[in-house]
Amino acid sequence: MPLVSMNEFLPKAKENKFAVGQFNINNLEFTQAITEAAMEENAPIIFGVSEGALRYMGMEYTVAMAEAAAKKSGLPIALHLDHGSTFEVAMACIRAGFSSVMFDGSHHAYEDNIRLTKEVVKAAHAMGVSVEGELGTIGGVEDDLHVDEDAAQLANPEEAIRFYEETGVDALAIAVGTAHGMYKGEPKLHYDIIEAVASKIPVPVVLHGGSGVPDESIRKAIVAGAGKINVNTENQVACTAAIREALAKDANVIDPRKYLTPARNAMVEVVRNKIRLFGSNNQA
Numbered sequence: 001m002p003l004v005s006m007n008e009f010l011p012k013a014k015e016n017k018f019a020v021g022q023f024n025i026n027n028l029e030f031t032q033a034i035t036e037a038a039m040e041e042n043a044p045i046i047f048g049v050s051e052g053a054l055r056y057m058g059m060e061y062t063v064a065m066a067e068a069a070a071k072k073s074g075l076p077i078a079l080h081l082d083h084g085s086t087f088e089v090a091m092a093c094i095r096a097g098f099s100s101v102m103f104d105g106s107h108h109a110y111e112d113n114i115r116l117t118k119e120v121v122k123a124a125h126a127m128g129v130s131v132e133g134e135l136g137t138i139g140g141v142e143d144d145l146h147v148d149e150d151a152a153q154l155a156n157p158e159e160a161i162r163f164y165e166e167t168g169v170d171a172l173a174i175a176v177g178t179a180h181g182m183y184k185g186e187p188k189l190h191y192d193i194i195e196a197v198a199s200k201i202p203v204p205v206v207l208h209g210g211s212g213v214p215d216e217s218i219r220k221a222i223v224a225g226a227g228k229i230n231v232n233t234e235n236q237v238a239c240t241a242a243i244r245e246a247l248a249k250d251a252n253v254i255d256p257r258k259y260l261t262p263a264r265n266a267m268v269e270v271v272r273n274k275i276r277l278f279g280s281n282n283q284a
Helices: 010-016 028-041 051-057 059-073 087-096 110-126 157-167 191-198 215-224 233-249 256-278
Strands: 020-024 045-050 077-084 100-103 130-135 139-142 145-147 171-174 205-207 226-231
Touching: 010 226, 020 028, 020 077, 020 256, 028 045, 028 059, 028 233, 028 256, 045 051, 045 059, 051 059, 051 077, 059 077, 059 087, 077 087, 077 130, 087 100, 087 110, 100 110, 110 130, 110 157, 130 157, 157 171, 157 191, 171 191, 171 205, 191 205, 191 215, 191 226, 205 215, 215 226, 215 256, 226 233, 226 256, 233 256
Parallel strands: 020 045, 020 226, 045 077, 077 100, 100 130, 130 171, 205 226
Antiparallel strands: 139 145
């Protein structure tokens, strides 16, 4: 099955009150683990690729891995640029074979964010590619993004609704109290903001910073209208912990397969649990 846009499954997620997981890929093992879990659970998935990961893996390798996973699995899989910073980056990804892009204009003034996002939407939709926009400022650290939690700004529901109406994005990320990376304490999600926006627009609200959010908070966010949830750090933590454990058991090991296999298996477990939590199992 070829890569698909998020519009292949996000409308169903919104209608049936489940969420599709975006799991970021950082190398082959991440790609394999996410795909394996999705196949076990018969779930649609989104491969998220940050600009930092794209620089690390290379455009051609990234697209080739995603296409191989989609073909092998037979599942609806979207290859999605995560937090694209410019129109040019988004277009480069589309030309290379990405089926979905995010343009993150949240650091621009509100009107500029609308204008720039509209440009990406117009070009992407002409190519059958879905677009995610963002409003509000999500705290934390993820690759090129560094936002102090004190500087994070919650989305204004009225502005978010207008943002959708003027841009026509296919999914809308709004700042509701989550953060990129792992949390020092328990995050306080503003479910009222999710519901206020999701009830007025026909596309799903996106929850960034899904790693480390308590399961019950995730469930409440989905009920409120979150139809796409992003996870990256939990996979990174599981991967690294498994590698450290494998190397600690045998200081003489030099074969990468000896420690990358348990790392991959650990990520399969993370993704499997998230898919079930999101309710996207058996929704492919």
